Amino acid sequence: xxxxxxxxxxxxxxxxxxxxxxxxxxxxxxxxxxxxxxxxxxxxxxxxxxxxxxxxxxxxxxxxxxxxxxxxxxxxxxxxxxxxxxxxxxxxxxxxxxxxxxxxxxxxxxxxxxxxxxxxxxxxxxxxxxxxxxxxxxxxxxxxxxxxxxxxxxxxxxxxxxxxxxxxxxxxxxxxxxxxxxxxxxxxxxxxxxxxxxxxxxxxxxxxxxxxxxxxxxxxxxxxxxxxxxxxxxxxxxxxxxxxxxxxxxxxxxxxxxxxxxxxxxxxxxxxxxxxxxxxxxxxxxxxxxxxxxxxxxxxxxxxxxxxxxxxxxxxxxxxxxxxxxxxxxxxxxxxxxxxxxxxxxxxxxxxxxxxxxxxxxxxxxxxxxxxxxxxxxxxxxxxxxxxxxxxxxxxxxxxxxxxxxxxxxxxxxxxxxxxxxxxxxxxxxxxxxxxxxxxxxxxxxxxxxxxxxxxxxxxxxxxxxxxx
Amino acid sequence: xxxxxxxxxxxxxxxxxxxxxxxxxxxxxxxxxxxxxxxxxxxxxxxxxxxxxxxxxxxxxxxxxxxxxxxxxxxxxxxxxxxxxxxxxxxxxxxxxxxxxxxxxxxxxxxxxxxxxxxxxxxxxxxxxxxxxxxxxxxxxxxxxxxxxxxxxxxxxxxxxxxxxxxxxxxxxxxxx
Amino acid sequence: xxxxxxxxxxxxxxxxxxxxxxxxxxxxxxxxxxxxxxxxxxxxxxxxxxxxxxxxxxxxxxxxxxxxxxxxxxxxxxxxxxxxxxxxxxxxxxxxxxxxxxxxxxxxxxxxxxxxxxxxxxxxxxxxxxxxxxxxxxxxxxxxxxxxxx
Numbered sequence: 047x048x049x050x051x052x053x054x055x056x057x058x059x060x061x062x063x064x065x066x067x068x069x070x071x072x073x074x075x076x077x078x079x080x081x082x083x084x085x086x087x088x089x090x091x092x093x094x095x096x097x098x099x100x101x102x103x104x105x106x107x108x109x110x111x112x113x114x115x116x117x118x119x120x121x122x123x124x125x126x127x128x129x130x131x132x133x134x135x136x137x138x139x140x141x142x143x144x145x146x147x148x149x150x151x152x153x154x155x156x157x158x159x160x161x162x163x164x165x166x167x168x169x170x171x172x173x174x175x176x177x178x179x180x181x182x183x184x185x186x187x188x189x190x191x192x193x194x195x196x197x198x199x200x201x202x203x204x205x206x207x208x209x210x211x212x213x214x215x216x217x218x219x220x221x222x223x224x225x226x227x228x229x230x231x232x233x234x235x236x237x238x239x240x241x242x243x244x245x246x247x248x249x250x251x252x253x254x255x256x257x258x259x260x261x262x263x264x265x266x267x268x269x270x271x272x273x274x275x276x277x278x279x280x281x282x283x284x285x286x287x288x289x290x291x292x293x294x295x296x297x298x299x300x301x302x303x304x305x306x307x308x309x310x311x312x313x314x315x316x317x318x319x320x321x322x323x324x325x326x327x328x329x330x331x332x333x334x335x336x337x338x339x340x341x342x343x344x345x346x347x348x349x350x351x352x353x354x355x356x357x358x359x360x361x362x363x364x365x366x367x368x369x370x371x372x373x374x375x376x377x378x379x380x381x382x383x384x385x386x387x388x389x390x391x392x393x394x395x396x397x398x399x400x401x402x403x404x405x406x407x408x409x410x411x412x413x414x415x416x417x418x419x420x421x422x423x424x425x426x427x428x429x430x431x432x433x434x435x436x437x438x439x440x441x442x443x444x445x446x447x448x449x450x451x452x453x454x455x456x457x458x459x460x461x462x463x464x465x466x467x468x469x470x471x472x473x474x475x476x477x478x479x480x481x482x483x484x485x486x487x488x489x490x491x492x493x494x495x496x497x498x499x500x501x502x503x504x505x506x507x508x509x510x511x512x513x514x515x
Numbered sequence: 516x517x518x519x520x521x522x523x524x525x526x527x528x529x530x531x532x533x534x535x536x537x538x539x540x541x542x543x544x545x546x547x548x549x550x551x552x553x554x555x556x557x558x559x560x561x562x563x564x565x566x567x568x569x570x571x572x573x574x575x576x577x578x579x580x581x582x583x584x585x586x587x588x589x590x591x592x593x594x595x596x597x598x599x600x601x602x603x604x605x606x607x608x609x610x611x612x613x614x615x616x617x618x619x620x621x622x623x624x625x626x627x628x629x630x631x632x633x634x635x636x637x638x639x640x641x642x643x644x645x646x647x648x649x650x651x652x653x654x655x656x657x658x659x660x661x662x663x664x665x666x667x668x669x670x671x672x673x674x675x676x677x678x679x680x681x682x683x684x685x686x687x688x689x690x691x692x
Numbered sequence: 693x694x695x696x697x698x699x700x701x702x703x704x705x706x707x708x709x710x711x712x713x714x715x716x717x718x719x720x721x722x723x724x725x726x727x728x729x730x731x732x733x734x735x736x737x738x739x740x741x742x743x744x745x746x747x748x749x750x751x752x753x754x755x756x757x758x759x760x761x762x763x764x765x766x767x768x769x770x771x772x773x774x775x776x777x778x779x780x781x782x783x784x785x786x787x788x789x790x791x792x793x794x795x796x797x798x799x800x801x802x803x804x805x806x807x808x809x810x811x812x813x814x815x816x817x818x819x820x821x822x823x824x825x826x827x828x829x830x831x832x833x834x835x836x837x838x839x840x841x842x
Contacts, residue, residue, distance in 0.1 A: 562740050562759055590736055599801065
């Protein structure tokens, strides 16, 4: 029994359905600053590495503003992916949670003191609801498929009609008002134009053809869409199948979870706690909760190239870098090699050095070709996506449908997707050891704390009174 | 589908009706007010079949009218999405056909008519299969499935389909009266 | 979430068709409601019409369009005319643990084959109903007998 298959499900679903979601407040203009698409995925990923987590802590770890994160979490709550709990906490309450965290060996002690100073404060916690996620994803896929299949079968679809003159739209429910006694068509109430059934019109527009074959073409298009969907969502389907008979991870509500964590901590003793954190996977799921699986490190590998670069640098740590002249300043204690003044002195080694140089050039070329390749793939994907978007613009009737489908699979081209998955395994999910950068981190946390507190006062979007007792 | 349900209504009665026939007056008024109406919630009220209970009247201040809470039973007709029922075709045109099932009107658009039936215009517009064996025209009896209902406060309109197994023109001659 | 969505959601969870109707009922007062077959409605409306004729000189005056259309409809689509037959249909169908709605759809449409019965009332074949094909077959047979001896 492990979290892994379910976490993978969450990650796949996040990329399939929430990759393109922009999380914005209602009062913010749609075209407002900051495109935060992708944030949804990052937040979900972060949650797969935690159990219950205080939302402020999560915000700090992700370096997001609490407000922003809350908006995202509220969205996920509505999407039924996340459960949240809000409670007024005294310092004692905060302590319990911190103790639970500490019990599982996390290094969040820095925030503890700050919390003790606050008296009564509303805190929100969140946690993935794996069982529900499983259902929600299955339901969503079912609906997507059903929607297309229904239209394919022409079953259960309410026909829509458009007036070609004035663009006014009607549905079959308006049929009674639209019938004309003079001829066999529906007429626009507005301009008396002859209405066209939308599915026929669409099909005709798409293919630039008369309405004879229109319906058949539309069917073909739908079939194509269905096929694409099946193909592109296959990893998700497979993961669903894998997870199907596994018991979903269940953390219980916040209080129960804390109690369990506390009990576990007392059982294992404090000295043990540190050890257990080093091996969170082994501790796993069997009764002992571990709220934090290591430090939050969201590494967004934007391209495979960057990752590659890092690795290359790592593999030859012994070679000393030649600093560019503009970086060299007076008073720097540099070796001659670093200054790049090595050549005249070491003539004997000239040949071998040039080999090195060549080698590094080759490396660079490799890198460059890789980069080029990536760029090519990226632009190809971009062009394809633009085309698809334009195509979907032509299908206004299917906005919802297209949204359902295009949100995920349309911009995901099979090649790209597999690439990303590869990355996932190597880079993205790498968990940092909890000890790294501890001091720096806590300093930063303390710093952000101030900001977060301040923001709490005016954040009433949750519908909760964020008052202090 | 027809249902037999119990409904409640507050009836206001003018003082001039008070007397030995108060109950009859109330019931008559109830029938006049309620029968034949349509509400989105309960559907069409076809007929009141009985009055279960008339509560104590309450004099409305200032008017002299008295409000009686009345509990009554009625036959109502309420179509539901997914329901399969029989209907009579009332009009056929190129866009599809209209049918009637009791008080409710149903529209079947041409894309919910089987693909092998084609529209034939003329004096008696109809949808016919290529071999002419099946024909839908005015007064035909069809079995259809309701796939959508538009329920307003005072009106119900349905969208139906005959594009499924066991739907379409009713062949059984014994079926109709 | 709109009402439309809820209907769909129910339909998805329990299976196609009529089951979703039952769940919709609960919103209204339909939970306690009794469904009526067309032939039963015909009898009720007939009775009511007779009453009106006795009490009023001009019954057509009192009759709503809804009443008239319903009356025409149920007369046209009643499978059973004889009052005894109408009673028997309900009796026979009641033996098969059907929901009210299912019972009335079957009584109204009188399917001839098991396949047809399942197509028009998919819920009779849904999980956990224990209604085997043979049982459905027998039920349809019983129905056809009533018709025959009417």
